[in-house]
Amino acid sequence: MTHRLQRGIHFERNARPKPCYRLLLLDVPPHATSAKVAAAIDRTLRMLNELGKGQPRELQGQPAEHAAASKQQFRGLDYLIAYGRRFFDADIHDPPLTTAERPTYLAYLQRERAPFPALPWAAAPYDGEADIALQFTADNDAAVNCAAVEVWKLITDEALPLQTRAIFDGFGRRDGRGWLDFHDGVSNIESGQRLEAIEALADPPWMEGGTYMACLRLAIDLEAWRALSRAQQELSVGRDKLSGAALIAVHDDEQGNPTPIAAAPLGETPTPDEQADWRDPPQTIDPLLEAAHIHRANQSRASPAAPGALRIFRQGYDFLDEIGADGPRLGLHFVSFQRDLRIVQQLLHLTSWLGDSNFGGRSPDSTHDDATTRPFVSLVSGGFYAVPPREKPFPGATLFHSTE
């Protein structure tokens, strides 16, 4: 399957997202000219290309055995470059960095109010909007950390018209679970259909064959989550906590509390049909089950060829910022790639999707205002980015031609 997507989007069959993740945000300083910024990006990406081959800039000429070690260290380092809403902001950039058309839904997240109806800002949010984002993924932490620092060193050494602004980290788990202890990402799109969900149309033309990236760094109040009973957690998620099987019914126990009933767990050698049903459970019409996260986030369970299905390809990472006296600060660095940012906006605004529920479960404006409907997810930081297709000399180079 031919495509022009940049590396670092692990959508192809049998591809697994590399477990180590960094997102480095860069800004362009005031009054930098478009031509100089283009040259700086070109220089930076060439340096990263060399780094991926195991050739750190300052270690050129090292003995062969050390070069081999460097090569091993950086093997598999992937990076992609993306352009944020700020890049197109003529109020910030004088002269403008580009006159190319801004994609319609490449917008800032609202700062003065909740960015989405059911997703508030965290108590101390910080800015995740930048001119440029560099995503690094690799099999080891050293590779992604070094890549970010090598960018800073290059900017400093060569006085490039770029400024580092922030970095976000994340890690992947091989057991397919997240901080909530449930399986996560299992109902992602079937691999053969992912490209259709990801690849952007030519609107604007410079994005044809590229994609859009949504990054939402979501803090999870683990204490609030853990205060829920297992049944309450399962009803919020829509799956059995241990087996991962989708819930298929809800019964009331003797006290009238809803008790979820899950499908049978997968056997040792499940058929593809069984795996498909497990991943993408059949229609449910129970309103309580329909309110669960797995149904809200994927209401129609249709293929990406159905525009109304609002499908996105998720490639998120967990993070742990610290553990202090008040407990851990942790969450999910949600990353999704989609053909249009409109889809993410719709997902997070539409009622009965995620527009009226912080995560899953009944909406809080119903008659059920209890622990199961109170928010435990908030947004620490985030931004939307355009990820242009591969082109020479670098992805997005066309944007700079548009200033002429």
Added chain:
Amino acid sequence: VKEPGDLQELDTDGAAAWSVRVKACVEAATAPLEKTTLFAPEVDGAASDAFPVADWLGFPARIASCIKRQQTVELLDEQTNRHGGRSLQEEYLEWRVVRDPESPGKIRRIEFTTELPEYWQVLAAREPDRTLGLIAEFAGEEQVPAEVAYGLLDPFADDATPDSRARAFGGRMLSLDSANPYSDGRRAICCMLQPSNTLEALTRLATIATTPRAIRDARSSQIRCLTCSEAIPLFAGAAQSGRASDPVLVERLGRLAFEGRRVALDDPVGIYIQDVEHTRLLTPDGSAVPREWFEFSRGSLGDDGRARYQRLVFEVPAEETFTISELVDVATERPLRYGGEAADLIRLALFVRTSEAPATVSHELVTLADPDKDCDGCADVRRRNAALRAKPGVPAA
């Protein structure tokens, strides 16, 4: 069979005529298809509670994929029916935009409808007084003359029959060619007119989509139900790829049929407005637009908590000093300039009921159609867009 939106505008004979019309639609659609699992609304055996088998947004996604979003919203608001926007408002939602006559860039009101033309034809045949009253109400006029809706026929004459009234109304109000300001949006919009936004088309789509189909997956060798890309080419034009509505309906209904379930369109049959994403809109002072600025009507919130509205009027209250055109969509940071941009905020749904899935289902495999490589489904859109762009004063593509 109930009236759409659970309205009660027809008398006993009229209600019976509506029932006949619905059943006829279902029978006409199901008759050629022995294996469809779709049944008329009241049939036993599809006994679940009603639920939205699919929901989608009212913005015509296919058009935007053909000619880009900006040109799409411009084209969709074009008034002339045959070559303009109304005929491309193909997501079971149609609208008219009321602009300030002294400042056409400013939108005063947008009116949306999902009302079925077949219902309006039965209403016009049986209740001419009520029909003319509704048209006047929607046009904001005290009354309208009968010829607006019935042409040369006097609907109150002794020799006027339901059939003659239905025929006259159909020719005058339900044709894209009729150039009637009370139906084409210049003075009012009463019901949908686009040829696939009809009960007949919807029933045909639902019927063919609920005909059980399965294929053997080329990779896994397992039997599975079809995706919309695989199914729609088999449907002989009953569904259109690229739309927000049809493909998702095709896959959802197809899945129910694949599971061996019987399916019934819920009674009352209709396409219903579920909600609007009003929180995406900000006033010039940065406040969120309240939901009350959207007036839902021609339906109700059901006992099951599900909305079943068919008409939506979006208007900034008169006491405010700004218009719709000055509201900003936070998802795009752009002001609302076209009806299609507001249609993108409106969620629609089709309700069905189903039977339990049987324990075992035997699947008959189908052969997929060869994709038509010469056609991307955009030719009609490009032609209409070119016609619009050829007009004086319209920006080029």
